[in-house]
Amino acid sequence: MPRIFFEKQSYACQDNESVLDCLTGHGVPVPSSCRSGICQTCLMRAVEGAVPLAAQQGLKETLRAQNYFLACVCKPTNDLKVSLPDADVGARTKVTVLAKEVLGGNITRLRLGCTLPFDYHPGQFVQLHRDDGLVRSYSIASLPQREEPLELHVRHLPDGRMSGWIHDTLKTGDTLEISGPTGQGFYLPGQPDQGLLLIGTGSGLAPLWGIVRDALAQGHTGPIHLYHGSRDASGLYLIDELRELVEQYPNLDYTPCLSGPDIPKGFAAGRAEQVAFSHLPKLTGWRIFLCGHPTMVAATRKKAFLSGASMKDIYADPFVIATDSIKPAA
Amino acid sequence: MSTSLFEKLGGNAAVDAAVDIFYRKVLSDDRINSFFEGVDMDKQAAKQKAFLTMAFGGPHNYTGKDMRAAHAPLVARGLNDSHFDAVAEHLQATLKELNVPAELIAEVMTIAGSTRNDVLCR
Structure with missing residues (x-):
């Protein structure tokens, strides 16, 4: 029988049992409401392992592409490692400032080099972490398939703590940390003639x-x-x-x-x-x-x-x- | 075994086809759209979908108690029979637009109508 891995624990999923029933049956709190694959309250993400197609019915295309599924109608046939959508998106990656440039409109363009491979879709956003714990989110403007450095546009806000610091103090060669990416707004192929x-x-x-x-x-x-x-x-x-x-x-x-x-x-x-x-x-x-x-x-x-x-x-x-x-x- | 209403209507695909049309009609109607001001559209669309699934005779776990709890704040803001009728009107028009046969529309309207007292917290 398949096993469900969630937050460092694993649980045996009975035949014909949903991921939701398996987890809640073991005392893991997972929000749910309609329990029939409609309201999307029990949205989860498969970090490892394939989910049955039926568990993704009705979800936005970009959610499907990131292996999100509805736990109440997901009856797994293989092991799954799952997480809740609001779980902090994992590990932080060190980045180095490769270039900093003012684009106009109070916008500073940052180009960041990643030490480790960093998968994302253009249009998603990352969380930028400063040493003292200050965190802000910025959208990604670069394209991964061209192996461009990670590009962020930071608008200098009045009294903005992170944006002011980026604008005034941060310099080429400095290191920062990022986590993510998050966000559903990105392009997926499949309907090339759509407006x-x-x-x-x-x-x-x-x-x-x-x-x-x-x-x-x-x-x-x-x-x-x-x-x-x-x-x-x-x-x-x-x-x-x-x-x-x-x-x-x-x-x-x-x-x-x-x-x-x-x-x-x-x-x-x-x-x-x-x-x-x-x-x-x-x-x-x-x-x-x-x-x-x-x-x-x-x-x-x-x-x-x-x-x-x-x-x-x-x-x-x-x-x-x-x-x-x-x-x-x- | 006879085919269920939900199957006759076309199941989840029918709900998917109906939800945008139905929700658009509801949001465009000045008699009722003030009840939807400021709500999260994605969450609201999911609720509309759950409602349509139930009205189509599909799987659901909603109880009269849920219906009452969900609508109590709206009743406090003046939700009454006229608003319920307006929503029912849009449901009927949506099904007609999708060429659903009249006898199936009647069945859907009966299920939807059965929620009236719970929705209006009576």
């Missing part, structure tokens, strides 16, 4: 820059529309790089949007999400990625759904405001 809509504000461009380049590198052929918004032009960055990418890929469209009064040539007037919805009023069948200010993300997500996008095709990782910073800050 992709990406809307970001401020340093919310970081994951979108990663996702766009990832989609292009994986041969996405459908239309890709990226909207990046700020109040004025000084708040936007990577404009030239994105325009060059548009020259190379006819299916890519990039619209820098400004919500302030001055609209230079080449920029759209209005907030990024307003401009996007005016260009694309019907979103049936589109896949959507949102990153930026929490209020923008929540309102845009709802509007995208009401405009026809399916819930499972809308990716917006939660963006929590900390007292002295935003998490993830990029």
